[in-house]
Amino acid sequence: MSHTASLDHLPMLAGSGSIEAFISAANRVPMLSEVEEQALARRFREHEDLDAARQLVTSHLRLVIAIARGYLGYGLPHADLIQEGNIGLMKAVKRFDPDRGVRLVSFAMHWIKAEIHEYILKNWRLVKIATTKAQRKLFFNLRSIKASLAQDADSRQGFNTLGAEEVSAVAKQLGVKPEEVIEMETRLTGADVSLEPLSDTEEESYAPIAYLAADRSVEPLAMLERKEYDRMQDEGLSSALASLDERSRAIVQRRWLVADGEEAATLHELAAEYGVSAERIRQIEVKAMQKMKGQLAA
Template sequence: MSQALTIAGFPLPSSAGSINAYISAANRIPVLSAAEELGLARKFRDEEDIDAARQLVLSHLRLVIAVARGYLGYGLPHADLIQEGNIGLMKAVKRYDPERGVRLVSFAIHWIKAEIHEYILKNWRLVKIATTKAQRKLFFNLRSMKQGFAALGVDEVNSVAAKLGVKPEEVVEMETRFSGGDIALDPLVEDDDDSFAPVAYLAADAGSEPTAQIERKEIEHLHNEGLQDALATLDDRSRVIIQRRWLAGDGAEAATLHELADEYGVSAERIRQIEVKALQKMKGVLSTAM
């Protein structure tokens, strides 16, 4: 814990050995007055005084803790959220202009939230749909906009979509993902012998095993290659009849005996005889090749 919450270049109080100890220690650091903050900010800006920057950061750690607490609902460790918020705080201190007449707390909160948002989007399982600005807004506002845990009705979905500037179906998809729980691939160590995790049944299909898939593709390739060789042994008429009767492909309907008979000016029985003879010849070629 102490390592996770260490701020590079800004040592924390020695009592920070756990999340509770860290929070307690951070809350004991005095809040700077406006005059103290202004003096330190100018000293850091004009003289690049690292100790001044350190004091600015440490005095605002409680702000990071408060902001990070608001994102605990996303299933990520509180310590990690605080760590990312601390990075945002340091960026804010580096960019803070004390002459604008705005307190650091107001300036820093944007940087703290931005850093936490990025961390959540990179690590949470919904990252793939939170790509646009509107979707990111939906991601971080849907939970707070829902009234209770019940599923949103049609009117509520349309209302949320209108407020956040997204499509109703995106609201439905996001809500579905929020309500779905993650399942461990492997059972926990403390689980009993009767536990059943996805890893047990995902491997049950032998055809999905990588080596089986490779073998199947090689066999299909050989069959296709052998089929072309067998077709090449036929005369043109026989080849066309086999292709149109048995190898139409792409959803096309197979030609009937009567259709081919009309095209070649022979009887349907004659087409059937040619077909039977061609298939027998191809079968002999394929059996030899295999």
């Protein structure tokens, strides 16, 4: 079984000159029976048969179209949403195991939605904070929750600002902080501001481009300088660590250089591991840090 077969060049309904034509053609592709689906999936997994993969993909394009239609409220082109969903579908076909007793339509939904979510988060004009799983859930559910709240209260209209009680309810329901709900709601209901003047004939303009300072950090020279500085810092740190004995190096790394998401070891944990007191671990750490500081300053 190989996962290296490429699906990049699968023929995807040739001759579709518009999104309407593509949708019409996709809906005309017959659905597969479970027996046909399993046979095609095995041909692809066992023999890297790209024609079998093409049939699996094209027979499920209507699923992509249906899912993509549910994300039109974010102001992004339907065609782009479908394209990203198609990528998710191809990833699903590549990973689909017919022996697990699950139909491809159920398995593919996760991959299709994941690709569309990533596309929206990277390209939608206002979203910059949806970085955690909870925030993503907030982003993709806040609109529907607000619409539901609006239907339950006759005095409310569509996407009006949430009240304090509603903010708390949404935060509790989605597992986020109330301030995150407020910030996301602000982003969802905020209006675009033109960066440049809307008319070339105006003598005076107060568009943001007129007074926003340039971000020097994205200039090529500044980026090269920052990259070189980071490289020198990394090399210096590696050299300083190499100057320590094995025990001191391990203590410093586990106390101060743990990977993101990991917790640093405590003095007591290291003391139990090395069979010494916590005070002794602290002394070793202080001495090691002083030596490294000297190395970095040299």
